[in-house]
Amino acid sequence: MTDLSVDDAIRLQEAWRDRVRIPTERLDPDTATGVDIGYDSASDRLVAVAATIDLATLTVTEVAVAVGTADFPYVPGLLGFREVPMFEIVVGKLRDRPQLLVCDGHGLAHPRRFGSACHLGVATGIPAIGVAKNPPQYSVPDPADQRGSRTGVYDGTDHIGYSLRTRTSVKPVYVSVGHDIGLDEAVDIVLRLTPEYRLPETTRQADRLGRRLLAEMSGDSALSVPSERLASQPGAISEPT
DNA sequence: GCGACAG
DNA sequence: ATCTTGTCGC
Numbered sequence: 001m002t003d004l005s006v007d008d009a010i011r012l013q014e015a016w017r018d019r020v021r022i023p024t025e026r027l028d029p030d031t032a033t034g035v036d037i038g039y040d041s042a043s044d045r046l047v048a049v050a051a052t053i054d055l056a057t058l059t060v061t062e063v064a065v066a067v068g069t070a071d072f073p074y075v076p077g078l079l080g081f082r083e084v085p086m087f088e089i090v091v092g093k094l095r096d097r098p099q100l101l102v103c104d105g106h107g108l109a110h111p112r113r114f115g116s117a118c119h120l121g122v123a124t125g126i127p128a129i130g131v132a133k134n135p136p137q138y139s140v141p142d143p144a145d146q147r148g149s150r151t152g153v154y155d156g157t158d159h160i161g162y163s164l165r166t167r168t169s170v171k172p173v174y175v176s177v178g179h180d181i182g183l184d185e186a187v188d189i190v191l192r193l194t195p196e197y198r199l200p201e202t203t204r205q206a207d208r209l210g211r212r213l214l215a216e217m218s219g220d221s222a223l224s225v226p227s228e229r230l231a232s233q234p235g236a237i238s239e240p241t
Numbered sequence: 242g243c244g245a246c247a248g
Numbered sequence: 249a250t251c252t253t254g255t256c257g258c
Contacts, residue, residue, distance in 0.1 A: 037248075037249080041251075074247095074248060074249075075246090077247080082248075104248065106247055109247090110247080115247070116247075130247085134246095134248090137245085137246070
């Protein structure tokens, strides 16, 4: 586990939120790197994946993987403390430093304006955007049915994100700035990454590879220890103290 | 006090 | 996050 308490984590978010920068110039990246984590049911093992996609061809140019353990629980609003440490490791394994990170989850559209995408961007110093599958804790009307339609997410008068329809008549995704990029460009890039599917190609590829590896690790593949033997070992399923 | 609550 | 086949609809 971690010695970091929930209260301390919240204080850190409030301290780090001021490090988020939003430039007025465009980034115009050639590639986007998606990061995602897959959790192994029945163990605390997890697999983090980084997948870089060429924005012109939408093909994968590089991937990196890291296996680790979750040392911070899932607490709504504190997702960054659970996932970002592993993201820093996988991103560090990439030969080419990412130009833009695409994170599962929210950026500024977060109760303290410091979602995991901001956390990831500030921690790595790399521009980042957040694309969440579920709405933030702000009320957001649904956009029109057509792909490309969007409605703004507001914190008072501050425009902090968009509910964006990436596929006609399909549930929208929630886009917000993580770090070092403008909201409009973030939306442009998400639309470029979603010509066919609801979720960005970056996270789709990262997620796909993660599941495949998790299946090879604990599934019925020839490389894993037979599950019936593990289950029959006394103490095999109990947590070490 | 009772729910809601990214992944 | 994860457990999971078919099925309703365009």
